[in-house]
Amino acid sequence: MVYLSSLFFLGSDGQPSNARAKKNKKSSSGLPSRRSQWWTWTTVLINIAAALFTLDFLIRGLVLFPSTDVSFSRIGYVSPTTASLLLREPDPAQLPVVVSYQEASSPSSQKWTQEGTVYKLDNSTDFTAAVVLKNLKPATHYRYSLSNNRTGTFVTAPRPGSPAANRLCFVTSSCLKPNFPYNVFSHPLKVPGIEQMTEALGKLPALLRPAFMLFLGDFVYIDVPFRFGSSMDHYRSEYRRIYSSPSWAARSVNGPAIDLPWIHTLDDHEIENDWSQGNKTAPYPAAADPFLHYHVAANPPVPEKAFAHPDDVTYFSFINGPASFFMLDTRTYRSAPSHDNSTILGYAQLQSLLAYLATPEPAGVHWKIISSSVPFTKNWRVGTTDTWGGFLNERRTVFEAMWHAEREVGVRIILLSGDRHEFGATRFPDPILELPPSALQPNTPGLGLHEFSVGPLSMFYLPVRSYYQTDEEDVSVKYAPDGNSKFGYIEIADGVDEVDPTAPNPVPVRSSIFTYSLYVDGEVVWKYRLSVPLAPAAGKDATQTSGKNASLPPGRVLEDKLVQEGWDVAVKTAIGRTEELARRVMKTASEVYHDVSARIPGGRETS
Template sequence: MASLPRVAAATSSTAIRFFGFIFLRWIPGHHFVPIIFTSLVVYLTSLVSLGRGDQPSSNRSKKNTRSSKSTRASKTAKSGDSVLKTLLTGLPSRRSRLSTWTTALINVAVALLTLDFLIRGLVLYPSTDVSFSRIGYVSPTTANLLLREPDQSQLPVIVSYQEASSSSQKWTQEGTVYKLDNSTDYTAAVTLRNLKPSTEYRYSLSNNKTGRFMTAPRPGSPAANRLSFVTSSCIKPNFPYNVLSHPLKVPGIEQMTEALGKLLRPAFMLFLGDFVYIDVPFRFGSSMDHYRSEYRRIYSSPSWAAASIDGPAIDLPWIHTLDDHEIENDWSQGNKTAPYPAAADPFLHYHVAANPPVPEKAFAHPDDVTYFSFVNGPASFFMLDTRTYRSEPSQDNSTILGSAQLQSLLAYLSTPEPAGVHWKFISSSVPFTKNWHVGTTDTWGGFLNERQTVFEAMWHAERELGVRVVLLSGDRHEFGATRFPDPGLQLSSSELQPDTAGLGVHEFSVGPLSMFYLPVRSYYQTDDEDVSVKYAPDGNSKFGYLDIAEGVENADPTTSAPTPLRSSILTYSLYVDGEVVWKYRLSVPLGPHAGVQATQDSGKKVHLPPGRVLEDRLGKKGWDVAFKTAIGRTEELARSCFDIAIAGYYTLLNRLQAPERDD
């Protein structure tokens, strides 16, 4: 029978390696760190105990010693005390000190790598001196430039720009930043004005920061018929962990930059939250400076220098929404409760300052608004803030938007778009679909009453305004395409089957840009309200590339007699780890047919053509998918049982306390 120290050594060694692998390569959860270091202490203590037990007594004779060694060797041979067993289990070898030291060093190394991932970036790269510039929102005649310069000797910072194709050396001086201090973490936003539409510009700062950008097209111009942009969410530097990588490297940014170099240059990145992970793996503080330091470290990443034919990654304009890990996991405590005020400070200075304008009808004071709206080419955008104004989920009066933002969104949906604008994009940091069955209440699935109000406004907009509504979201570290059919269409059961293209308001939820992905399957269709189109959980880097262009599209591909119509066509391309794996198409009929309802063979009227899959390189479902789905549903059941138990506990507690209050 194995001794207790040997059981402890083998168990703790297995725990160090198993949880170390999960933490460094799979999911950097804070639960694993104490397990790894506690297991290391147990393991080293067990080794010392086993080492003492194996020392021969000094008062034994040489004969007894030789007899003992012979007996021990015999037992060792019988027990299979091999080098391989030592290296795999972590148990010490009685025959080879080298293998014992090697297996011990492996366990110590795993713990040291865990510590390196935790603190190397934090300790060695405080990034207080980081200096950078980037472009945010770009209109036909303006561009928002954000800069950071903590070196006071560089002040004042003079901002200039010129057309990139200009042969002259004449620069237009836009403005001068005379003061940068800690009140904004040494950041400032400058708006470049009087620009020409659809024109490439370069800008230059007196502190040697430069960059390029392209202005948006003039509304109504031929160039306004085309738009390309990318979307994703969630960034964690150096994950999956690589000991040889820079601790601030973001592999997903580099993969995306390389992939975009082969495509039509996107107008911007619509980034849907979790730009920083203040609480993953650990929250080292909740002060304003802790939050600011996380933003500084991301902007210190060498990955922003990764270049393609369109230039370095930092030249891609980024516009941002807020999500929970920029505050606290699953945040729903409003904008007054700590740590929200501290978390909001850098988000305002680093992101909101360069974001698009607030909606014309914000229904709140502009200084208190963190949701945005803009038009670019054939599309208009409404960027929701689903964190700042939300209340506790799963209540009768729960709100994810707050009253002012909800009214602003409903006004946006009911307002006709200018001529040439055929798409309404609504971005949300969390998915609209309730098809994700783990953490559902943190999504719109926890606010179903408000979701229904918004959906009814979307369906009305598609029926009456001649536009198509598309939802873009992130957060889940997986990709899910879902459609929400208008109940008024009265679709048949065959048209509502899972994993099918077809009619409805479509949502494309994608992430992470550079982070872990879930090892279990938690997305599946359970009713006819949320129809699954495609699910792609795997991949540490995912982003969507959306391209809108005019062309000829069949009004209804299901009919035997195609009806080609001039249309505005959206092609959504899903990229996983730098490679396109799935494409989907939606369209809006134009010209004299715009707003005219096509008729299916069944006789039902359909306002917009159904979506269709253009390409699918994702693997077929196998036994592993069924296994991972079973794990996901087990987790869902366990969470439900836990929630029921907690609710029952508080109900019982209230009943027991009621008589005491009566007394």
């Protein structure tokens, strides 16, 4: 308003004409000027347009799509014999909702099985309900139908120990925001990343269809770009708007996007940026309500050893084919970071994770996959304390248990994370290996626990470089910051791999092979392989290549299409390190100040 009001005084600034002329010659085109009226009014129109676009981005979805009447259904966790179905139906005329299913292979000859009837839906759960479909056949394609005309399909997990259980494909990502990047002509609730992912996955052979999406937090952004409130209804409305997105109807040969089962972890933007105040402080209780109803209700079961009452647990564990999963909650139980006793997991969850790591897996399960909403690596130098980098003592405890499990339990451990709007692959070598410096150089594949951190599925990416290696504990493997849509596609399957591909005569051995494919804006740009030997290599004892004390092969890059770093990278890296430099300067200045104060007579006491 101030800017627009100034336009009325273009010729009335109270200055002599010659003085005004001199001033106008020096005026920039961004300021109202009588002598540059064409540029002035062009600037006015640009500023008005920018303001209207900003307003449109902020409130069009909020005002035009309150989504109180959204009705949908989706599949969450799927086991060999069950499938968790979540539905929302606010229209009382549709009640009761009858849930049925049948095998999809031959629908004409298959009878519908009625699983259950939902008689009541009300505001206590925001009109949602979860129904578990039971008595299903393993590795079977099903369709379900609701009496309110909602339908979908899903595939059950394979029976443990069966040939189908040797293979698993799934996708992982984090962070999504409707209509980002902003497009004035786009539907305000469109999520481009979901559509790109659906199209990309639709190009895969049927055998490689992903079993589920492991989504690692920031499903909603309550505080980006602006927080309109902190009530329970504000949080619920964000979930409703996401599930109102037309992008869920995007189709491929696998069906609509909504048919891909999603399982979820919680992160900060579903509560408040960099949240670390526990699960009792406001606004956590209001934020947790829709997360429980929309996501936890259809998530996997809690661990057998949860060390807490199941109703108070938001971390999960399950097995699918050759992999066992532990889904961490790194928000609900965390304390303030950067203290000796800081915890990111809380006592019960930490004990549950340690018990899980120490427990041998059933025959045929060769991978323990740990998911975290924030990265384990401290190589991200911006906002490091919000990651595991702010909880290094607890991280060390967890890493020691993981290294021990790889040596003694006979599994290989993979870490998956999100949050950063960038991709980073990092490895954490076991100190007992005593690797030479040449094996710990930045941007190298090799031995160690491996973490793959990816995001966003549909959001902005950072224009500066914020990830780099600073020591030999966190060895960078690959960094890919660019791209508004990123996800990881993971395939685990039996095959033949080389125990030591760097040897003069590599020895092939039957293995369970983990392949990570990074997709950026719908295209594969990088692939990486890890493996677990399932049989002894020629000339080696079985205990050296399989089971306990296994010598796990190093990881290796299979494909790399990423653009080589150019001249701009140094500039972007320097900008990205500004926060770290400022923090170090402030810390040093504070230490000097306190030290000097302690030495001056009358200063603070040194006792």
